[in-house]
Amino acid sequence: MPEITPATVAKLREMTSAGLMDCKKALTEANGDLDAAVDILRKKGQASAARKAGREAKEGVIAQFIQPGASAGVLLEVNCETDFVAKNEVFRGFCDEVAKRLCADPKADLEAFRVEQVARIGENIRISRHRQFEVQGSGMVAGYIHTGAKVGVLVEVGAGMDATVANDEFKQLVKDITLQIAAAHPSVVSRDQVPADVLAKEKEIASEQFKNKPPQAIAKIVEGKLEKFFQTCCLLEQGFVKNPEETIRKHVESIGTKLGDQITIRRFVRFQVGEAIDA
Numbered sequence: 001m002p003e004i005t006p007a008t009v010a011k012l013r014e015m016t017s018a019g020l021m022d023c024k025k026a027l028t029e030a031n032g033d034l035d036a037a038v039d040i041l042r043k044k045g046q047a048s049a050a051r052k053a054g055r056e057a058k059e060g061v062i063a064q065f066i067q068p069g070a071s072a073g074v075l076l077e078v079n080c081e082t083d084f085v086a087k088n089e090v091f092r093g094f095c096d097e098v099a100k101r102l103c104a105d106p107k108a109d110l111e112a113f114r115v116e117q118v119a120r121i122g123e124n125i126r127i128s129r130h131r132q133f134e135v136q137g138s139g140m141v142a143g144y145i146h147t148g149a150k151v152g153v154l155v156e157v158g159a160g161m162d163a164t165v166a167n168d169e170f171k172q173l174v175k176d177i178t179l180q181i182a183a184a185h186p187s188v189v190s191r192d193q194v195p196a197d198v199l200a201k202e203k204e205i206a207s208e209q210f211k212n213k214p215p216q217a218i219a220k221i222v223e224g225k226l227e228k229f230f231q232t233c234c235l236l237e238q239g240f241v242k243n244p245e246e247t248i249r250k251h252v253e254s255i256g257t258k259l260g261d262q263i264t265i266r267r268f269v270r271f272q273v274g275e276a277i278d279a
Contacts, residue, residue: 002032010115016041017119057126059086062152062271064143065099070165073141074103075154076130077271081123086273091121092149098127106132129276131269138162139266140171144178153181155268164261173255173263179241180248181270186235189265194233202229235265 004027012023012034018041026044030036060079067073078095085091094117101108110127118125131154133141139158146152157174164170180186188194206225210218231237236249243251248265256263 004028004032007109007112007115008032008034010112010119012037012041013119014115017122057081057124058274059083060126060128060273061086061092061095061149062145062273063092063095063099063149064145064152064154065096065103066141066143067103070135070140070142072103072132072134073143073154074099074106074130074132075143075152075269075271076102077128077152077273077276079126079128079273080121085121085123086149088121091117091125094121094125099130102130103132106130129271131271133267133269136266138165139264140165140174142174142178144175144182146182150273151182152271153178153268155181156266158264158266160261164259164263167259169255170259170263173252176240176242176251177235177248177265177268180238181235181268183241184235184238185270186238186268187233188235189267190236191230191234194230199226202226235268 004024008027009020009023012018012027013020015034016023016038018026022041022044023037026037026040027034029040057079059082060077063076063078065074065076076095076099078091078098080086080091094113098110098113101110101113114125114127133154133156135141135156135158137158138161139156141154141156143155144153155174155178157170157177159165159170203222203226206222207218210221213221231239236247236252238248240246240248240251246254252263252265
């Protein structure tokens with residue numbers, strides 16, 4: 001007979017909403033066959049006919065976990081069916097625990113834990129995506145979850161010296177960077193990271209808009225359009241939200257000069273609930 005594992009029992013519980021012991025007995029009777037076990041439970045009146053796993057999970061939250069010492073962190077999106085559950089403390093606690101486990105082991109098998117929560121909360125739950133950052137050399141990983149937990153940010157900021165990382169001004173800078181990313185929605189750190197096909201498309205669009213002008217004029221117009229594009233999508237070229245007259249690049253450089261170190265925004269990721277589903 002196939003081994004009846006806790007994960008199999010949890011899966012049957014998700015499918016039927018039956019009790020754990022009833023699920024285990026049904027699986028034993030069905031020799032480990034999930035579909036047969038469902039039929040057994042339904043015949044006994046112990047199973048719900050609806051299978052929660054079939055419902056769409058498009059609501060949810062963004063959660064994070066930052067390792068003590070800020071040497072690593074995880075950003076995570078977990079989806080559920082309703083905004084009511086997304087605001088539930090039990091669901092939020094589950095999301096925080098998942099982020100913590102993934103930070104410890106990015107390949108952790110969380111299926112049994114997820115299924116257990118589906119049965120407990122009563123809605124389908126999907127762990128849709130996550131990203132983990134680990135500091136390379138001196139620096140720190142920081143996260144930010146915006147009010148309502150629909151937008152979250154994870155960033156790695158590097159420094160040349162460990163002493164810089166312990167400095168309060170550096171920590172405030174990193175916090176400000178997470179707020180900037182959440183509010184201004186950049187897609188890359190610097191212009192050299194913009195994909196070639198994206199850049200080519202922007203040039204094509206700008207050229208088409210002014211195709212009736214002389215070639216030299218078109219070249220200047222396209223150049224100006226691209227500069228505005230870079231100021232929108234490149235974090236370093238955006239105006240600092242706390243002082244729009246200063247770019248993020250200049251702000252980072254000024255803090256670095258003050259601390260006598262070179263500070264670098266190495267990478268970031270920004271998650272918004274539902275964007276991966278709609279993509």
